[in-house]
Amino acid sequence: MLDNSRLSCEEMFVIAEIESISNLLKVATRLTDMRFGAISHMTDTHWTACAVHDELDFGIAVGDAFEIERMLCGELRVNPHPIIVGDVRSDSNYFDHNIPKLYGIESFVSIPIVFLDGSVFGSLCMLDYAPKKIDCPRVIDVLKATVKLFSIALELRQKSACIASSSGTLYLKVN
Secondary structure, rough: OOOHHOOOHHOOOOOOOOHHHHHHHHHHHHHHOOOEEEEEEOOOOOEEEEEEEEOOOOOOOOOOOEHHHHHHHHHOOOOOEEEEOOOOOOOOOOOOOOOHHHHHHOEEEEEEEEEEOOOEEEEEEEEOOOOOOOOOOOHHHHHHHHHHHHHHHHHHHHEEEEEEEEOOEEEEEOO
């Protein structure tokens, strides 16, 4: 067990965030049987990996950035609806798509991380080199709910102007 008496409130908060995101990616990849998962931040021009769970040796690490056109998740900027493809070869929208061919992707999920104001922060992206049975409505519902919880927590964190520690008490100043 971690000795919290040596950690500041801010350090404990950061550790909890890291563990929460790591657990989110583990749950998502286990639920879909996919071996790569990432939380990304997207702008109009770039996709950046914020957290990565990689049992596939896909080669993307935290902080890696790519041009948005080179990522399947980039499509969410225009149309923020989940993309669920269990088998690229049998999917009419992605059968002949350049990106799965380029990376050898056979299955992928991309669920947008959308804030309350409708803006897209990024996405939960998962993929594998093998086809996967991921069309189960319950699985998709759990993934959507998990991403929604993450987006709310992230939005609250972003709205926090500062975190201060005073006498071991955590104070959160919200704009």
